[in-house]
Amino acid sequence: MIEHFLKHSERAVLSPIRDGTGQSVHVDNYLGSSNSIERRQMSQVFKILQKKQGQADSLRSLDKWADLFGE
Secondary structure (H helix, E strand, C coil): HHHHHHHHHHHHHHCCECCCCCCECCCHHHHCCCCCCCHHHHHHHHHHHHHHHHHHHHHHHHHHHHHCCCC
16 A cells, blocks of 8 residues: 555645645645646655665565654
């Protein structure tokens, strides 16, 4: 599930997320409009996390998994 989450997030973060509660237009206004530099940077972060997750999984390394989560 983590792999799926990271792959989805890499793409999804590039577009604003509508606020279903009606409290604001988008829940992630702080990231700017579609494809803003902030959104592209966050997309890159998710891509890096995907790579680290893949390495930890392929190596079956608890230490690598702990690094991924800041443990």
